[in-house]
Amino acid sequence: MNLLSAVKVSVRSLRANKMRSGLTMLGMIIGVSAVIAMVAVGAGANERIAAQIASVGSNLIMVIPGSTTSGGLRGGSGGSQTLTIDDARAIGKELSAVRATAPNVRSSAPIVYGNQNWSTLVQGTSPGYLEVRDWQVISGRNFTDAEVDAASKVALIGKTVSENLFGGEDPIGKIVRIKRIPFTIVGLLDGKGQSPQGQDQDDVVIAPVTTVQRKVSGTSHAGTVGVILVQATGPDTIEEAQKQITVLLRQRHRISNGQEDDFSVRNLSEMLAVAESATKIMSLLLGAIASVSLLVGGIGIMNIMLVSVTERTREIGIRMAVGARQRDILAQFLIEAVILAVAGGTIGILVGAGGSMAISRFAGWSTLISPIAVSVAFGFSGAVGVFFGFYPARKASRMDPIEALRYE
Amino acid sequence: MAIPVIEIASLCKTYRIGELTVEALRSVDLTIESADFLAIMGASGSGKSTLMNVLGCLDRPTSGTYHLDGNDVGKLDRDSLARIRGKKIGFVFQGFNLLSRMTALENVELPMLYDEVPSGIRRERSIEALRTVGLEDRGHHLPNQLSGGQQQRVAIARAIVNNPSILLADEPTGNLDTTTSEEVMGVVQRLNDERGITVVLVTHENDIAEFAKRIVTVRDGKILSDRMVEKRRFAANCAGAGE
Numbered sequence: 001m002n003l004l005s006a007v008k009v010s011v012r013s014l015r016a017n018k019m020r021s022g023l024t025m026l027g028m029i030i031g032v033s034a035v036i037a038m039v040a041v042g043a044g045a046n047e048r049i050a051a052q053i054a055s056v057g058s059n060l061i062m063v064i065p066g067s068t069t070s071g072g073l074r075g076g077s078g079g080s081q082t083l084t085i086d087d088a089r090a091i092g093k094e095l096s097a098v099r100a101t102a103p104n105v106r107s108s109a110p111i112v113y114g115n116q117n118w119s120t121l122v123q124g125t126s127p128g129y130l131e132v133r134d135w136q137v138i139s140g141r142n143f144t145d146a147e148v149d150a151a152s153k154v155a156l157i158g159k160t161v162s163e164n165l166f167g168g169e170d171p172i173g174k175i176v177r178i179k180r181i182p183f184t185i186v187g188l189l190d191g192k193g194q195s196p197q198g199q200d201q202d203d204v205v206i207a208p209v210t211t212v213q214r215k216v217s218g219t220s221h222a223g224t225v226g227v228i229l230v231q232a233t234g235p236d237t238i239e240e241a242q243k244q245i246t247v248l249l250r251q252r253h254r255i256s257n258g259q260e261d262d263f264s265v266r267n268l269s270e271m272l273a274v275a276e277s278a279t280k281i282m283s284l285l286l287g288a289i290a291s292v293s294l295l296v297g298g299i300g301i302m303n304i305m306l307v308s309v310t311e312r313t314r315e316i317g318i319r320m321a322v323g324a325r326q327r328d329i330l331a332q333f334l335i336e337a338v339i340l341a342v343a344g345g346t347i348g349i350l351v352g353a354g355g356s357m358a359i360s361r362f363a364g365w366s367t368l369i370s371p372i373a374v375s376v377a378f379g380f381s382g383a384v385g386v387f388f389g390f391y392p393a394r395k396a397s398r399m400d401p402i403e404a405l406r407y408e
Numbered sequence: 409m410a411i412p413v414i415e416i417a418s419l420c421k422t423y424r425i426g427e428l429t430v431e432a433l434r435s436v437d438l439t440i441e442s443a444d445f446l447a448i449m450g451a452s453g454s455g456k457s458t459l460m461n462v463l464g465c466l467d468r469p470t471s472g473t474y475h476l477d478g479n480d481v482g483k484l485d486r487d488s489l490a491r492i493r494g495k496k497i498g499f500v501f502q503g504f505n506l507l508s509r510m511t512a513l514e515n516v517e518l519p520m521l522y523d524e525v526p527s528g529i530r531r532e533r534s535i536e537a538l539r540t541v542g543l544e545d546r547g548h549h550l551p552n553q554l555s556g557g558q559q560q561r562v563a564i565a566r567a568i569v570n571n572p573s574i575l576l577a578d579e580p581t582g583n584l585d586t587t588t589s590e591e592v593m594g595v596v597q598r599l600n601d602e603r604g605i606t607v608v609l610v611t612h613e614n615d616i617a618e619f620a621k622r623i624v625t626v627r628d629g630k631i632l633s634d635r636m637v638e639k640r641r642f643a644a645n646c647a648g649a650g651e
Contacts, residue, residue, distance in 0.1 A: 005521055016509050318505045321466065322519040322566065323494015325487040401466045405505065 006328070010335040013312075021340060024304045028344025028384070029351055031294030032377050036352025036369065038290040041359060042283025044367035049279055053272045055192050055201065057133040059099075059235055061242055063091070063228040063249070066262040081224035082262045085126075085209055087252060088228045092128065094248060097241035099233045102129035103209050103225035107217035111205060112177045113165040120161050122178060122205045124212025124225075130189075132231040140172040140187035143208055151210035156187040158202035181215045183207060238267050297344065298384040305337050305392035316396050317404025330397040337389020338382060345381025349374055411478040413573050413606045414440040414463065419472030419482075421458050421629075432458040434629040435472070440574075443604040445597070447611060447620035447637075455629040457578075460610050464497055464576045465489045477573050494522050498567025498605075500596075502579035504559040506551040512538065512562045513547035519570045537565040541595050557588035564595055574606045575599065581616055593619045594643025615641065 014021045065082045088103035105124040110117050127142050129135075143154045155176070162171050171185045183205075192201040207216075209225065232241040242265045249263055309316070316329055353374075356367040421433040432455045440446055450456040461467040462474065465481060468489070474482040481492055498519075499505075506515045516534040525533070538544045541561040551559050560580060567575055577596065581589035597619055599605045609620055617623050618641040625632045 002524060005527075009521075012509065314505070315507055318507060319518070319522075320490060321464075321493060321499050321505075323490055323522040323570075325490040325522070327487070328522055402461050405466075405501070 003331075006331050006335050007339070009332055010339055013308075014336055014339060017308075020304060024300055024340050025344035025347065027297030027300035028294070028341055028381055029297075029348040031290070031297035032345045032348025032381055033352035033355055034290035034293050035287060035377050035380075036349055036373060037355040037359065037367075038286035039283060039373040040352070040356035040367040040369045041365060042279065042286050043370055043373070044356075044360065044365060046276065046279035046283060047368050048366045049275045050272065052194060053268065053275060055134075056195065056268060057135075057229070057231065059232040059238055060132065060268045061230040061232060061238060061245065062266050062268075063087075063230060063245060064264050064266065065224075065226070066260070066264060082253065083225050083228055085225060087249060088126065088225065090252060091228065091230055091245055091248060095241065095244040097232055097237040097244055098230055100128040100131045100231045102126050102132045102229045104129070104227040104229055105209055105212050105217055105225050107212060109179050109216055111161065111165065113174065116165045118161060118164045120158075120203050120205055122207060122212055122216050124207055124209035124216070125229075126209055129206065129229065132229045133192075135192060136190040137187040138190045139170070140185070142187055148208040148210055151214055152208060153181060153183045153211055153215070154186045154207065155183040156189055156206040157185055158189050158204040158206075159191045160200055160203040161205060162188055178205065178207075179216055183211075242267060294380065294384060298341070298388040301337055301340050301385065302388035302392060304340075305333060305389055306395070308336070309333060309392045309396040312396075313399065313404050313407040316399050317401050317407065320399070320401035321405060326397040329399075330393045333393035333396045334386065334389045337393065338385035341381045341385025341389070342378070345378055345384075348381070349377055352377075410442060412439045412475075413442050413444075413477060414438065414608075415473075415475040416462075416469075417473050419462065419469045419474060421455075421462060421467070422470045432629055433462070433469075436626075436629070436631055438624065438631065438634075440606060440608065442573075442606055443600065445600045445607045445609070445619075445621040447609045447617035447623045448626060449612060449614075449617050449623055450626035450632075451612065454626045456610055456626045458629075459626060460576060460578055460608075463574075463608060464499060465492050490522075494519050495570055496573045498564075498570070498572040498575045500560065500563050500567050500575065500577040500580045502582035504551070504556070504563050504583070506559055506562055506566075508551050511548050511550055512543065512554065512565075515551070515562055516547075516566045516569050518566060523570060533569055534565070537569040538562070540568065540599070541565045555588070556584050557591055560584065560588075560592050561595055564592070564599070568599060568603075568605065572605070574608055577607065577609045579611055580609070581611070581613070589616065590643050593641075597643055619643070 063083060083103070085103050088101045091098055092101035102125045107122045108119065109122045110119045126148055127145055130137065130142055137156065142156065143152070147154055157171060165171070165176065166174070171188055174185050175182050176185060189202070189206070195201050230241060230245060232238045245265050246261065250261065253262055255261065319329060353369050356369055359365055360367040416436060416438050419433055419436045420431070423430045423432060436459065448456050448459060458467070462469055469482050472482070473480060476492065476496060481489070484492070507518070513534050516537050517530045520530045520533065535544060535547060538547055541564050543558060543561055543565065546554060546558060551562070554562065575596070580596070581592055584592060593616065596607055596609070600607050607620070609617070611617050618637055618639070620637060621640065622634070622636050624634045
């Protein structure tokens, strides 16, 4: 019997038992849609974390001051004030693997505009900061190196600050007071969303590092900075840049061989790798749990096919009497099982896709339906049909025609 | 002389049921010429069903030889036997054995489905076969929409659609009343007369056996008698006109 006729015969007998076929498919539908939805949730989480990490900046290296030791008590890392604005400038100018640098001082301060006030993070840095963080000014302009040198009272504000202080008003050119000192807003920053730690990155005011040091934070060591952010020229040069920075800073800080560094150099790709492996494990786990229901669906198919074979013993006998070979009977029942599984799988893919859209809409989780997950689910449901359909089909094909014809 | 359609020699069939060995057929010799009409008679347990199953290639003999159309089919495997059933043997059963979800036409098409006949030819030949049994206008009816006699005629159409060498009818009138039985036997007689199809009829009713040309009686797995029918019965009205 050719394949087309075999498929027709199978579809026919499945349609003769609509309720039973539907319920059997339901097992597959639940299984496949669970797999699709779970993998979509996992992949969505993965992508979201990757995006958050990328939002910090690409090819980013952080230089942090080392620990202090005073009277035998060692402070934590970042406690000392060993890094300076000049260090940052030197890294930017002298090193080949570095594209941009930005010294960074942070201070928390209230900002006042008219009768509105808002406490936020005031960050002092250089114009290169935006480049390092892949951040854009959407309205107005960035401040300049000249303004850094002159410690001008200019500032860029993040979206959250703008919304809280100005509402719908255009902030450009407005004067705000930070710790009573008037600053002119020269630029509005693009929205960047949450950081990997969950902080609102848009709740920030960025001003020239010199201005912040002198007017806002009032540091005891003039010219020192908390952190220097460095952007390497590319993903491949991150390690090279780290080495160059270490050599340069040891020279500049006059650290002799054998002595420990008074700073440390870190990059973000390690963080990314850890986060990615964590979400990958989560996706895998979700997928594995969902696969169990796919397995249950497959067992359902096998169960129904076994019942069907017994019920249709006489039909099998008649078919054998008129010339059906073992493989014809095997094919008929196997095709029935595969049709059940694949039809259930296809509907399951649609339900799963719809379900994951609903999840992202109502629960606010991001989901991602990958074509790979869809094709794997489709192929897998076909395989389930073959695997669980084979035993009943073989049982049917091995029946003795005489016995089968006599079956009541 | 032409090769006989069926030639079996010292054919034995033994079943083993647990420890017990049942000799269903004990050295049977039988030759059936082309266009013969043979009735096999015997009480239940006489071995006539076993003989029928072996003749129909549903079962294999334990020993002895079976030549169908000159080919030795006694030692063939399951799939080869299936092919032979599809091409050379047409079955008619007591219980009609039509597939209930399929129309009469589709039931008649069934043997050709396994013989890989293209669907256009399949349809054509099925309609032709239904016409032969006088049911060309009932092709789209389901079996349960047909009377018993009509169902049996659909079964006959299915049996002859592949132009088999023999038509094996196992108690074909067992579920039918006298009038319908005569009608069905009329169709069988006509196929035997007009188309020269060799018919082997299994029955335990004398008046049905008398439609045949020759009666073979089986008892205890052996052939007891083999005689020509002296006063052969002929169906009064030929099939097709009956409805």
